[in-house]
Amino acid sequence: MSADRRPHQSRQPSRTLRLLSRLPHPLRTHHSSGAPDAWHMPWHVPSSYSSRDPLFRRSRRRIVAAILGVLVVLVAGMVALIYSTSYREVSSRNERMLEQYASVYWEHGLPGTDTPPSTGDSWPANQPQSESSASDDSVRQSPRSGSASGGETTQQSTPSTQQSTPSAEPPSNQQAPAGLPATDAYTSQTFYAVVFDADGEVSDHAGNSSVGVTEDALATAGRSMAARHHVEWAHAGAGLSEPDAVASGSLGQWMYRIEQYDGRTLVVMMDNTVMDANMATLMRYTAVFGAVAFVLLAIAAHTLARLILLPLERAHAEQRRFVADAGHELKTPVATIGVNAELLRRDTGDSPWLDNIEFENRRMGRLVAQLLELAHAEARAEAGPSPDDGMEPVDMSRLVSSCLLACEPVAFEHGLRFEDRIDEHVLVRGDETRLGELASILFDNAIDHAQPDAANGTTDSGTADGASTDAADDAADDATIVAATDDALGVVRVTLHAERGRAILRVTNPGSLTTEQIDHLFDRFYRADAAHSGSGDHYGLGLPIARAIVAAHRGTISCDSQADHVTFTVSMPAV
């Protein structure tokens, strides 16, 4: 009663504790015996959640790539768009300014040498001095304004751009310092101009000899610009009613515009150096800070990917640990049943029921062993190759031969024989025990799943060399008997060789598999021949174990089925 009335807060801790105690926790011992030296399997290190599983490594890489890819494409696209738009706008503004200069010229002639056209009294009052809201584009082109209003086709500059883009100059509502006139892009820009007469002689120019823009320099530049567009010097009385924009363009950092009117050819230019330099500076810093941002982004993406995958990895590790724990816990009962059954057999004598118990108990023992083997092999594959982990060079040739010899009698009892071509001294860096296990699994698999009848027709008696060569020096009749026996047997072919730095082990047995079967072959508990599932000793764990062993050795395993034979190929880095 009193317990029920206890305040809520005081009960909460105990409930939390109870919940916690139900969670699998690395610190909790998994054995009822509470053995001090529980066991030192890799997955028992709590920090081993980190990330070395190829599966998770791949997922993580994909997440990072996706994040980086999307952001980089977005940002780069945006920056490129901003840059190209502003570059285009600035260019068109500059063009407009040249045009404006030209129109002012036709109206008023060149301003005094070494002075840019200014808002002085010899210049029209509607020269844009500030971005007054009243001034519009057509007003700015005042010299021609009468005819320029409406679809004026002689104008080469782009009126549409002019209309669509707002005036390039920033709205200058800022105050100019005392004594200085208010300026805008046009008035602060330095223009140079040169005028040629009908003979191509300089009739007038506006330069700045103090910075080296002399008459000669302007004349040379003007001629080369005119020559680029094959401009012919205008003649007086050519009948032009108004200035004709002949050409415009840019040469290096110079922008220019050529107009002709009344027997004069005007080449007006402006120096774009400042703009280009500004643009370059902007680009440079964009690149530098973009790179810095990219690196930061990569780190952030990596962290993010780890955070996303951490719960999954943890669940995966816990699942594996559960399998390992369950397997270990099952070992003792299996052993106990075995010992007691043996005792019973001695008491009661042979009995088919006892046979059944012992048979199934042995099977269960093997299953438990394979489950543990699989968990162990996968944990190793996850941990990746570590230098202190028994990764010494192993003579695969010797190992495979040894396994082959051990499997030979088994194969014979299954109506099969081995045919091998094993190159000498194929070395692989790895764990000898596991690699031996791998070879055994492949051989057992080949023997278990061979369908000798499928290959009887294809067995060529000419290649019955395996067992008979050794016998040849002893007695010819032996050889013939063995060869004759061989002919009746199915053949499991085993080859081992090194090829481009990789050790290739191939095991071929007669039989065939469908593509769908091959797809599931390396799944746990998958058995291609469902009909045999009840009788065999195997549980469909051999090939998953083989794959995990191969993965731990940074290799690959694959299966290929031809018309009448199935080939497993293991490829591992050779020493």
Add this chain to the structure above:
Amino acid sequence: MARLLLVEDEDRMAQAIAELLRREGHEVDVCGDGESGAQAIRERAYDTMILDVMLPGRSGTSLAAMTRDLGLATPIIMLTAKTSVDDKVAGLDSGADDYLTKPFAVPELLARVRAQLRRVGALDGPAMRTRPRTFADLSWDASSLTLRCTASGQSATLSQRESALFETLLDHPGQVLSRDQLRSAAWPQADGGDYNSVEVYCSFLRRKLAFVGSSVHIKAVRGLGYVLRDGKDG
């Protein structure tokens, strides 16, 4: 008759193993935890000890180490669910002589117990027959079915039938045995396979002899049968 100590916390297993060993004619003391095991080791002299590794109170490895610290050379067989190589090494380093992983086959446990007892001379009689036998540079361990070449240090495991065949040849060194003799000796059961099986198994044996690099070979004598010869003799 030998005196054995079994330290195993799984009571149903311990009782069954003890019973099996008693029927083999041994006297068995059973302890259910590490501490009582340590006490038994200190108080009584045993011919062989079977220790589970994971025990409540005190681990089997620590019991083995304690035994050695006491200056006792009693053979120790470790019994455990652990399988990794490191664990085996740790067990053997702590002073164990043999190592058996659960689940084990009962005959294997009994054979290993016998082997250890023979080693310390606590057992004699017919069991002596299965001590490793030698012929020329070959050493044959019937308990593990292992054929070892002392010259090259290489070894190979034989199947049951190969072992039976090899032992028959080994029993009669230098003597030509006919196929029928070999078949009836090696395969006393009726399912001994066909006539050619002897040839096939002889060829398997030859390949294994070649694999371990032995100078011994199985010579076929035309029309008569087979004989085990040391190659150095010609």
